[in-house]
Amino acid sequence: MVAEDPAWIVIDKPPLLQVHPSKPSDEATMWHLLRDLLAFELTNGGQVSIINRLDRETSGLVLIAKTKAAARHFCMQMEHGRIAKEYAAIVWGWPEEDEFTVDAPLLRQGERRTSRIYLKQCVHADGAAARTRFRVVRRFERGGGGRFALVRAFPETGRMHQIRVHLAHAGHAVVGDKIYGPSEGHYLSFIETGWTAELEGALLLRRHALHSAVLEIPGEGMRWEAPLPVDMKTWMAKSGGG
Numbered sequence: 001m002v003a004e005d006p007a008w009i010v011i012d013k014p015p016l017l018q019v020h021p022s023k024p025s026d027e028a029t030m031w032h033l034l035r036d037l038l039a040f041e042l043t044n045g046g047q048v049s050i051i052n053r054l055d056r057e058t059s060g061l062v063l064i065a066k067t068k069a070a071a072r073h074f075c076m077q078m079e080h081g082r083i084a085k086e087y088a089a090i091v092w093g094w095p096e097e098d099e100f101t102v103d104a105p106l107l108r109q110g111e112r113r114t115s116r117i118y119l120k121q122c123v124h125a126d127g128a129a130a131r132t133r134f135r136v137v138r139r140f141e142r143g144g145g146g147r148f149a150l151v152r153a154f155p156e157t158g159r160m161h162q163i164r165v166h167l168a169h170a171g172h173a174v175v176g177d178k179i180y181g182p183s184e185g186h187y188l189s190f191i192e193t194g195w196t197a198e199l200e201g202a203l204l205l206r207r208h209a210l211h212s213a214v215l216e217i218p219g220e221g222m223r224w225e226a227p228l229p230v231d232m233k234t235w236m237a238k239s240g241g242g
Contacts, residue, residue, distance in 0.1 A: 010215065047067065049065040132155045135154075207231070
């Protein structure tokens with residue numbers, strides 16, 4: 001837990017934890033854990049409303065409303081772009097500029113061309129407007145060759161997979177990204193076989209190296225931060241970037 005109030009709670013979600021149950025299973029999700037954590041509030045008429053949802057592999061800050069009024073308020077703030085988000089990502093290669101912006105519309109790839117992955121997004125002129133600012137924090141080289149960078153991402157819109165697609169579009173895919181990295185075939189292999197030594201050799205990290213580092217509501221003086229998770233810090237340290 002990062003911070004808590006009678007109406008809300010902010011947690012630092014670990015990587016590889018599903019936020020919501022997608023199908024009946026015994027797998028624990030963040031939603032299940034929150035229901036246990038907030039059992040007292042739920043018994044007394046509260047609720048669990050996840051305001052900003054993260055992919056299973058993405059780590060970092062998640063804001064949860066504990067009351068109907070708080071959920072309504074935060075959703076309104078989100079809808080009007082009043083909740084600022086900042087992410088950290090480890091990417092392949094060294095961006096030419098220390099600061100750059102990707103302003104490129106996105107849509108589901110299957111809407112315009114054949115896609116083996118239903119949820120895969122792509123840059124397309126017919127897509128919804130999407131804009132992300134990026135800032136390079138550190139450039140480093142991995143032992144044995146290969147350049148990488150730690151970047152901060154500031155999404156100005158909230159499209160599915162936006163940061164990952166925009167980084168791949170800029171030529172600097174997120175390390176460990178099974179869909180937008182070296183080959184989407186890695187994702188299909190992972191679904192079929194799970195994590196293997198071959199996938200580790202190609203992707204370098206078990207999950208995509210993306211972390212929700214900052215949530216802020218400037219108009220209300222609210223700001224929360226979460227440090228880089230252990231797996232990203234360890235990988236960078238071993239690569240000489242720590």
